[in-house]
Amino acid sequence: MQQGYVVVAVCSAHFFSGRMSGCVNGRFFRFSSTPLIRPFWYYCVLFSPLEYIQMLFFVDTANLDHIREATELGILDGVTTNPSLMAKEGISGTEAVLNHYRKICEIVGPGRDVSAEVIATDFSGMVQEGKKLAQLHENIVVKVPMTKDGIKAIAHFTELGIKTNCTLVFSAGQAILAAKAGATYLSPFIGRIDDMSWDGIELIKEIVEIYTLQDFDTSILAASIRSPLHIVQCAKAGADVVTCPLSAITGLFYHPLTDIGLAKFLADHKKANG
Ligand code: E4P
8 A cells, every 4th residue: 555654643632641542554543651651652643754645646548648648737647558558559569669668758757657568478478578668767667467477477576676567457366466476556457347247446445455454565556447437436445546548537627517617707807807
């Protein structure tokens, strides 16, 4: 999970009663303290690294115009691609593919993860390909499918300090395996689950529960997003990241009352100012 330390301490009344309660990293605590050690608890609460949970926004595309537009919106945290998305843009051949990833990394700028998927399906092929991808640019995260060889490769990349995104995840069991292997990101495909009349958001909730209970570090990257509603549902479910087509992100902007309200403000301003 992405959350780092989340510290909320209820300090009221403790000064007199010596009792204190709060929540550190999502876990509740309650304790009493003698006046002697109370300053220590104050210190812990005040100077613990405060980092609030915020869902990241990735764009799920290999289209450079869409990536540029999402970047210009000022709310983009990263990009995911897959072989189908690369093919859709007509990118073929190893050099062209690597070059395209480089371009994506340059557009989004430093500190924004870009998932690049391996094509090999065997362990040594994935490792070879993944290393090459990781060397391309510091933003690259090696995307690996949820298979036996894929999990082995993720565990290997974890040892090497290479970031990974475990893709094609459709169950909580798979999510546990990926986290055990040390995947940086886990991509459950919620839209494809919905397409089969199951509930993709329920899977996100289940994985959030497991990862929180087990204190796994892997970030839940909700993928295969189909609509703005999916984004809102993922935020409510506690996903760490959503990766979506640009249309789902821009769909979040629209509300007819915003348009009506703005038109009225402008009309009233015009009336008053001529
Ligand atoms: C995730 O990383 C995948 O690229 C993607 O979200 C799959 O989405 P789709 O089901 O719309 O193809």
